[in-house]
Amino acid sequence: MTTKANARHHSPAMMRRVMTASFIGTTVEFYDFFLYGTASALVFNNLFFPQFSDLAGTIAAFGAFAAGFIARPIGGLVFGHFGDRVGRKSMLIYSLVGMGVATTAIGFLPTYAQAGLIAPTLLVLCRLIQGFAVGGEWGGAVLMAVEHAPDNRRGLAGSWTQAGAPAGLVLATGAFGLFSLLPPDAFMSWGWRVPFMLSALLVVLGLVIRLKMEESPEFEAVRKSGNQSRMPLVDVVKRHPLNIVLAAGACMAPFVNFYFFAVFILTYATHTLGMDRGPVLIIVAIASAIEVATIPLVASLSDRLGRRRVFLFGAVLFGLYAYPFFWISSAGSDSVLTLGVLSVIGLSLVHPFMYGPMAALFAEMFSPAVRYSGASLGYQIGAILGGGFAPLIMTYLLDTGLGAVNVLPPYLVIVSVLTFIAVFFATQPGRHLAVDAR
Structure with a gap:
């Protein structure tokens, strides 16, 4: 679709409405998704996996956290199929409801002490439903925003969906931080449950906003032309096999970057640096809040400079930041202030250079008839490898005892190199279908 064609279908006011709806809906979805990650680092190890040691219990809790990512490609496939067949809007409604039901249910689960093995089993089941729902969320929200925007504003339009991730993290860490102020016994008995229960109210808000959106003009054009794919998954694999692989590879560093500073840092700070969980939650919330603003700013650069330059710069920056982060954080005299500054740099400044232009880049890599399936599949496979x-x-x-500075930076550098290679080839001339990668 050209900019002129887009203008015929929707006014700037409609584009703003869709961008706002995508941002708020995605914020609600990722509030639910990240709430689990925060609880995995701070609560679930004791309540659902108490038969392990403290750190081993955390590993078990993160294993359940990873289960949600395994379900994400399945959700991406199912929602992508129907999103390319039926439409983007209806799939976003279903994904939001599914996520809300699973998250609210976690707030009512019995613990291991109350129900034995049934408790972690139900926890993992809810996590799988969460993963399935969010697997369909990202592709639909991104495409609704990008396909409503003119070509020269697609990076900015898609970035508001991306900004929903740190916004959801702000809400999740803020909610947990607030209730963690309760006396320890009260927090561990009932306080941790309330943020999960509040998901029901946020889902209602998200539904009200999403029901007011109009369908994507590019999908409507495909439907009217009669060129809808009967089997989008089969067709996208036939038409764009390399792009799926490259999209997955492009996700590696952005996801590792994000989940390092959003989830793992809670474990690193409490176990290695000896910090209390309260200040660390505040650090994560502040860094995430700043990123809500920096993601659109960086994404707008990709509309002017090109996705290639911005994304590759971010991959290099993350790789270069790996060792200095651990050197400085482990040697800082004021550990809270030092970790806060380092986290803001890593999450609010480094991460947006990769995550900001990602939405528009992925949309441009697949043709409209199979775009939901292609973008979702590449993104969710990358989510497993780089996030889950x-x-x-x-x-x-960290549990090897060899020292964080010796074992963690090489891992971060490796994923940075993999992402650089994937983006380098993904943005070669001719790989894009909508605009030039520059």
Whole structure:
């Protein structure tokens, strides 16, 4: 679709409405998703996996956390199929409801002390439903925003969906931080449950906003032309096999970056640096809040400079930051202030250079008839490799006793190199289908 064609279908006011709806809906979804990650680092190890040691229990909790990522590609496939067949809007409604039901249910689960093995089993089941729902969320929200925007504003439009991730993290860590102020016994008995229960109210808000969106003009054009794919998954694998692989590879460093500073840092700070969980939650919330603003700013650069330059710069920056982060954080005299500054740099400044342009880049890599399936599949496979297993791998490396500065930076550097290679080839001339990668 050209900019002129887009203008015929929707006014700037409609584009703003869709961007706002995508941002708020995605914020609600990721509030639910990250709430689990925060609880995995601070609560679930004791309540659902108490038969292990403290750190081993954390590893088990992060294993359950990773289970949600395993379900994400399945959700991406199912929602992508129907998103390319039926439409983007309806799939976003279903994903939001599914996420809300699973998250609210976690707030009512019995603990291991109350129900034995049934408790962690139900916890993992809820996590799988969460993963399935969020697997369909990202692709639909991104495409609704990008396909409503003119070509020269697609990076900015898609970035508001991306900004929903740190916004959801702000809400999740803020909610946990607030209730963690309760006396320890009260927090561990009932306080941790309330943020999960509040998900029901946020889902209602998200639904009200999403029901007011109009369908993507590019999908409507495909539907009217009669060129809808009967089997989008089969067709996208036939048409764009390399792009799926490259999209997954492009996700590695952004996801590891994000989950390091959003989830694993809680374990690193409490176990290695000896900090209390309260200040660390505040650090994560502040860094995430700043990133809500920096993601659109960096994404707008990709509209002017090109996705290639911005994304590759971010991958290099993350790789270069790995060793200095651990050198400085382990030697800082004021550990809270030092970790706060380092986290803001890593999450609020480094991460946006990769995550900001990602939405528009992925949309441009696949043709409209199979775009939901292609973008979702590449993104969710990358989410498993770079996100789902990242906290688990880093916690395992930390448990080796060799020292964080010796075992963790090489892992971060490796994923940075993999992402650089993937983006380098993904943005070669001719790989894009909508605009030039520059």
